[in-house]
Amino acid sequence: MHIVVTRGIFYKFNKYSDRAAIAFAYSEKYGNIKLFVPSIANKNSVLIRHIPGTIHLNYKPNSDLHKLITFHEDLNYAHYLDTPEIYTRLSMVFEMIHYAHAYSYDNTQPRAHMSNGGNDSNGENNGDSNDSNDSDNTLWYLLGRYNKDNPAKLTLYILFTILNQGGYMFSPWRCSSCGHTITVATDNHNGDVAGSVAGDVAGSVAGSVAGDVAGDVATINHEGEVHCALCTPQPHTITATDIASSNIKYIRTGVFLALQCFYHSHSYKSLEVDTALEHELLDLLFYHGANVLGHQLHSYRHYRLLMPPPKSG
Numbered sequence: 001m002h003i004v005v006t007r008g009i010f011y012k013f014n015k016y017s018d019r020a021a022i023a024f025a026y027s028e029k030y031g032n033i034k035l036f037v038p039s040i041a042n043k044n045s046v047l048i049r050h051i052p053g054t055i056h057l058n059y060k061p062n063s064d065l066h067k068l069i070t071f072h073e074d075l076n077y078a079h080y081l082d083t084p085e086i087y088t089r090l091s092m093v094f095e096m097i098h099y100a101h102a103y104s105y106d107n108t109q110p111r112a113h114m115s116n117g118g119n120d121s122n123g124e125n126n127g128d129s130n131d132s133n134d135s136d137n138t139l140w141y142l143l144g145r146y147n148k149d150n151p152a153k154l155t156l157y158i159l160f161t162i163l164n165q166g167g168y169m170f171s172p173w174r175c176s177s178c179g180h181t182i183t184v185a186t187d188n189h190n191g192d193v194a195g196s197v198a199g200d201v202a203g204s205v206a207g208s209v210a211g212d213v214a215g216d217v218a219t220i221n222h223e224g225e226v227h228c229a230l231c232t233p234q235p236h237t238i239t240a241t242d243i244a245s246s247n248i249k250y251i252r253t254g255v256f257l258a259l260q261c262f263y264h265s266h267s268y269k270s271l272e273v274d275t276a277l278e279h280e281l282l283d284l285l286f287y288h289g290a291n292v293l294g295h296q297l298h299s300y301r302h303y304r305l306l307m308p309p310p311k312s313g
């Protein structure tokens with residue numbers, strides 16, 4: 001057992017006894033960590049969720065439960081606590097982190113998932129350049145980038161990054177059935193989408209998806225297979241069982257196109273995310289996240305109650 005220091009963000013506290021708690025944090029050095037908090041009344045460790053700060057802990061090798069010594073929040077991030085647009089979204093980010101990242105056992109292998117499946121996404125997509133190309137730091141770097149202008153888009157990008165780095169992301173590019181690139185239906189599967197996407201996506205119909213397959217609707221199934229507008233099953237062929245068990249989900253093709261922008265910094269930068277598109281992307285990422293992580297995820301449902309999507313005409 002030795003004392004270590006890392007920056008980190010607490011996101012969940014479970015009561016352990018009258019005075020003790022188990023705290024969950026995402027940390028810069030160790031990824032996800034679980035900490036025993038001996039006395040929550042200790043004046044030196046006032047624990048606040050969802051703000052970056054400095055954690056002193058007793059790190060126990062070969063255990064997934066370490067011991068908190070102190071936490072000091074970084075007041076440069078005070079806006080994380082007083083900006084509803086940020087803190088209402090952080091629950092979604094940390095619920096995904098909680099299930100997508102294993103807890104740190106041993107400092108010889110501090111992180112759980114570090115694959116990267118051949119794309120050019122990294123922290124640079126988010127504006128300011130990230131000096132480090134070390135993908136290990138990408139998630140921590142992104143968690144520190146919230147400002148009053150970017151909460152919707154940054155949250156989506158972080159959720160995407162969590163799934164993508166963990167090897168959990170489905171491909172929004174290729175139709176599982178015909179193998180063609182997912183693109184706007186009228187395009188007959190031809191051409192490179194990335195350039196023209198941003199404009200199309202923002203303005204496009206947000207209407208009722210499942211009812212109307214006018215070529216603008218694709219699907220994703222519970223195994224993460226995407227079917228283009230031409231191959232996607234028509235609603236009348238879908239059984240009640242499929243719908244009830246969420247085996248398949250109808251998604252506007254434009255939502256897949258928006259997701260494709262997340263793989264390239266130039267198209268990501270020009271992507272405009274309005275409230276309708278934000279909800280469609282969250283809905284998709286949480287549908288897939290729940291399937292691939294094998295956990296019920298509730299945070300998006302809660303967020304929807306607080307920040308409802310616009311009424312579709």
Ligand SMILES: [Zn+2]
Nearest residue numbers: 175178228231
């Ligand atoms: Zn197809």
